[in-house]
Amino acid sequence: METIRLYLHSMRMLIRSQMQYPASFFMQTLAQLVMEGGEMMAVILLVDRFERLNRWEAGDLFFFFGLMSVTFYLTECFGRGITGNFPHLIRTGQLDTFLIRPRGTLTQVLCSAVDPRRITCIAVGIAALVMGCNMSHVLWTVPKVFLMAEAIACGFFLLLGLFTIEGIFCIYAVKSVELVNALTYGGRSACEYPVDTYPRPLRALFTVLVPFALTMQQPGSVILDKPLFDWPAWTAFVSPLSGVALFGLIWLWFRKTMQYYRSAGS
């Protein structure tokens, strides 16, 4: 509870400090809209040309795109501390500042940044979701609302975990490793579409190794009443937890790695 209060307090302050440069803020927010609008355009063109992708219809595709966008940009917005300058914190030794305060490292890193510019991207995602739900005639029930929330929350943690890997590499190499971007940004782009449209190796990668399919698409497909891989519907309640579990493992790995932290500078 107290940690949440600290988080909210930090957010208030960070947003106020970003508003010190209002022109820059609004320009960048607008730029985000153009960028994410472009991504959505790609889906619209695809649907326009092919109408369906395997067994997925236009509405389903918008739904999956929206689900990924909302989750990804919520992570970028509220998890900015990790998705944004985490490697930078480690490389420059700024992490020291957090280590000399009596709070958890994760708490403080999350409290260190927020990115409200992503609001436009989240809005695009929500628009796609609403559009998709309408076109696919989704009938909302309480379990489905729960599934939706679970998918987004677990996806949030999965993404945080993946971004943390970059930080871990930074501790060893003191330099950011672009390879990890293939999993984070690459994963986002790939998993805007249902994984069963991909060949087997890619499907395995995004289901088993980096479980975007399990955390977001499995519950998503159950909401659409077209279960992915034809698994029973109840699995959709359990499978998203894989994202949280992976996050937990990666964070333990991070804690273990911290003893090699070298604290650059000064």
Add this chain to the structure above:
Amino acid sequence: MSYIHVKDLEKRFIVREKRKKGAFFREKKMINALQDVSFDIEHGELLGYIGPNGAGKSTTVKILSGILTPDGGEVTVGGLVPWKERKEHVRRIGVVFGQRTQLWWDVPVRDSYDLLKDIYRIPGEEYTARLKELTEALQLDELLRTPLRQLSLGQRMRAELCGSLLHRPELLFLDEPTIGLDAVSKLALRDFLKWENSRYGTTILLTTHDMEDIVALCSRVMVLGHGRKLFDGTLHDLLGRYDTVRTVTVRYEEADAWPELPDNAPAVCDGENLVITYSPAEYPTAEMIARLQGAGTIRELTVQPRNIDRLVADMYREMDL
């Protein structure tokens, strides 16, 4: 057991060298940042930690403050092992890095303090009282509403110091706190540190390159070089060994006065002044003055020891640093 106990502290860094031509892997080199460093510090001590760049000063401070994990040796601060019981430990310490800000850049200083209050869970009344006391002592009143980025370096250092003392730490680490400050700011900062130390018995460990800091503040000095502790004692004892040269500047009423001096005390004319360098060990100062008086009527006379920075430079050279 003493408040801070350090025994056989060791820290190694692995440095990857540039890849040699034809080699597939880069060669790794082990650098001993700290070796067999041991010392004890009691409550309320004001201790200076000096040594050339790269001697391991900051590394020691980072280990003592729980940021780095050492590769060997034991460290306890108030009974806690810093890197193992980090959260418990850092609640009781304050750290100021001269070259790294810990406050938030774009918000008024006061807002940063309010957030620190939440981070350290300082009770409301205690916070208000402490903030009032510190803003008075550090003359921060008018700065509290200013964003940090608009402060001058001296103002910022005062603001940082206040931020690191809000939770009343019993131990304060200062890593080059006077770096880049002007004379007035330096003096004010030193006065404040003395006040904090005597008022609350705060133990202060200071790393610096500014010998004046040490002269003004520290009763005890430690010298570190190549990761080893080379000296631990009073500044007086340390400098006594290297303080071997004196300079006398003398000015006579008569234009042509010229004292008779021994060979090992060369004299040089500098305008109307006569500048003589000599070693008090070979030639007692009293005898030197008597000779100078014998040569004519003295209008002005000063005797100076060597610049303290030079002494330290000599010392580093002799210790082969």
